[in-house]
Amino acid sequence: MRNQRSRRAADLGDLRGCGVALASGLILATFAHAAAQVPSRSPDVAFASAPPAIVDAMLDLARVTSDDVVYDLGCGDGRIVIAAAKNRGARGVGIDIDPARIADATALALREGMTARVTFVLGDLFEAQFADATVVMLYLQPEPNLRLRQRLLTELRPGTRVVSLSYDMGDWTPDAVRRIGGRRIYLWTIPARP
Numbered sequence: 515m516r517n518q519r520s521r522r523a524a525d526l527g528d529l530r531g532c533g534v535a536l537a538s539g540l541i542l543a544t545f546a547h548a549a550a551q552v553p554s555r556s557p558d559v560a561f562a563s564a565p566p567a568i569v570d571a572m573l574d575l576a577r578v579t580s581d582d583v584v585y586d587l588g589c590g591d592g593r594i595v596i597a598a599a600k601n602r603g604a605r606g607v608g609i610d611i612d613p614a615r616i617a618d619a620t621a622l623a624l625r626e627g628m629t630a631r632v633t634f635v636l637g638d639l640f641e642a643q644f645a646d647a648t649v650v651m652l653y654l655q656p657e658p659n660l661r662l663r664q665r666l667l668t669e670l671r672p673g674t675r676v677v678s679l680s681y682d683m684g685d686w687t688p689d690a691v692r693r694i695g696g697r698r699i700y701l702w703t704i705p706a707r708p
């Protein structure tokens with residue numbers, strides 16, 4: 515009898531142990547999931563998406579064709595590279611530091627049937643490799659633009675076009691500025707190396 519009672523108590527103890535382990539596992543999994551949903555550090559620029567007419571104008575200004583590899587550094591929901599793929603036949607790479615944005619961009623690429631032509635990468639644009647771009651799209655802020663400028667000039671191949679929505683590159687004179695819907699779009703071309 516005493517043996518039976520102590521076996522039952524031991525079983526209950528095991529069950530409680532399992533319950534605690536299960537609960538800890540769930541909590542850990544919940545934290546891991548939450549961690550996967552937040553950026554590794556604060557984004558340098560908050561998310562805002564370029565309106566469709568502006569996306570088109572950016573692609574026009576860069577004269578994007580099916581020969582191009584279009585990067586969007588800070589790609590948000592991926593609309594620029596997806597439009598480049600869908601409407602111009604280009605290939606595209608979008609980079610964003612925010613996992614939620616990369617999830618949105620991946621879902622949009624799926625919806626638009628463009629997953630074979632575009633790639634989305636979770637990461638910091640200041641650490642990203644983009645030397646194979648023929649077009650780089652930016653919709654950032656003045657300070658990140660200036661911080662990127664030297665890398666664009668040294669790592670991109672001569673002839674690569676850089677387009678920025680709303681913000682210039684300080685004293686790097688643009689080849690063209692287009693005004694659309696009260697906004698400015700800037701175009702630069704990477705010059706030949708001296």
Ligand SMILES: C[S@@+](CC[C@H](N)C(=O)[O-])C[C@H]1O[C@@H](n2cnc3c(N)ncnc32)[C@H](O)[C@@H]1O
Nearest residue numbers: 557558559562563564588590610611638639653
């Ligand atoms: C203004 S939104 C532009 C979105 C998209 N390019 C468009 O035009 O629709 C800027 C994006 O840059 C991302 N971002 C900010 N800092 C970043 C960084 N250091 N590395 C990668 N992405 C970053 C933000 O998460 C946000 O999605």
